[in-house]
Amino acid sequence: MARLKLEDVQLAQGGRRVLEHLTGSFPDGAITALIGANGAGKSTLIQAIMGLLPPVAGRITCSVPRERRAWLPQQLALDLSFPMSVEELVMTGTWPSHGALAGYCAPHYRKARQIMMRLGISHLAHRPLGELSGGQRQRALLGRTLMQEAELLLLDEPFANVDSETVEVLTDVLRDMADQGTTIIVVLHDLEQLGRLAGCVLLLAGGRGHWSTPQAILERYGKPQGVQTSLPPLDLRGATP
Numbered sequence: 516m517a518r519l520k521l522e523d524v525q526l527a528q529g530g531r532r533v534l535e536h537l538t539g540s541f542p543d544g545a546i547t548a549l550i551g552a553n554g555a556g557k558s559t560l561i562q563a564i565m566g567l568l569p570p571v572a573g574r575i576t577c578s579v580p581r582e583r584r585a586w587l588p589q590q591l592a593l594d595l596s597f598p599m600s601v602e603e604l605v606m607t608g609t610w611p612s613h614g615a616l617a618g619y620c621a622p623h624y625r626k627a628r629q630i631m632m633r634l635g636i637s638h639l640a641h642r643p644l645g646e647l648s649g650g651q652r653q654r655a656l657l658g659r660t661l662m663q664e665a666e667l668l669l670l671d672e673p674f675a676n677v678d679s680e681t682v683e684v685l686t687d688v689l690r691d692m693a694d695q696g697t698t699i700i701v702v703l704h705d706l707e708q709l710g711r712l713a714g715c716v717l718l719l720a721g722g723r724g725h726w727s728t729p730q731a732i733l734e735r736y737g738k739p740q741g742v743q744t745s746l747p748p749l750d751l752r753g754a755t756p
């Protein structure tokens with residue numbers, strides 16, 4: 516049985532209905548792409564899954580413990596001006612399970628070092644977050660979710676404003692996490708990324724959710740020459756793949 520299920524879910528923002536009759540399961544150990552035009556309700560659904568926005572109707576059931584749920588918001592939504600190093604950020608991944616005041620032990624530091632090596636940011640361990648590039652910051656943030664041993668990971672446009680090498684690293688790490696059983700939901704606007712990363716798609720359009728596959732979406736919206744690579748210009752209102 517899937518760990519994350521939607522049952523006839525209705526969501527609203529500021530008293531206005533955004534999504535309704537959302538039903539289905541996010542497959543465990545797989546990457547589901549959440550796609551849709553601007554304002555379709557992607558962030559709204561993520562907030563609801565994270566328990567920050569209660570459904571107006573219906574039910575969201577998630578059997579992943581709260582301390583194993585992680586959310587990587589859009590980079591622009593993050594205030595990284597506070598004085599914290601890359602290593603310190605990665606280490607905060609222990610907070611949900613161990614508490615912020617418990618301190619760290621040698622195995623935590625060892626694990627953080629391995630994670631930073633995996634993400635290619637060992638040399639940045641003591642660099643303040645405010646001095647990182649977009650790609651370096653995104654690697655550090657993913658490092659925190661690895662430290663947390665996230666079993667449910669939600670990412671909002673993780674490849675926006677990052678370099679191509681970082682895209683490769685993040686893609687590899689996300690695939691490994693899924694292979695190890697993590698349920699991953701990623702908001703994507705890029706068709707190329709969709710084809711490379713996702714195993715399943717939830718398209719939000721016209722206030723409804725439509726489950727699909729990357730192949731079906733690419734056949735419908737991708738150009739044969741692969742020239743068109745982004746989703747935002749599409750008018751997906753009322754579309755069914």
Ligand SMILES: Nc1ncnc2c1ncn2[C@@H]1O[C@H](COP(=O)(O)OP(=O)(O)OP(=O)(O)O)[C@@H](O)[C@H]1O
Nearest residue numbers: 528529531533551552553554555556557558559560
């Ligand atoms: N706090 C809020 N109060 C009122 N309305 C909101 C609020 N947040 C979002 N909305 C509205 O809810 C709808 C869905 O917004 P949401 O941010 O979920 O869309 P999205 O698919 O994530 O868009 P984008 O791709 O632009 O990030 C939009 O019409 C938006 O204007």
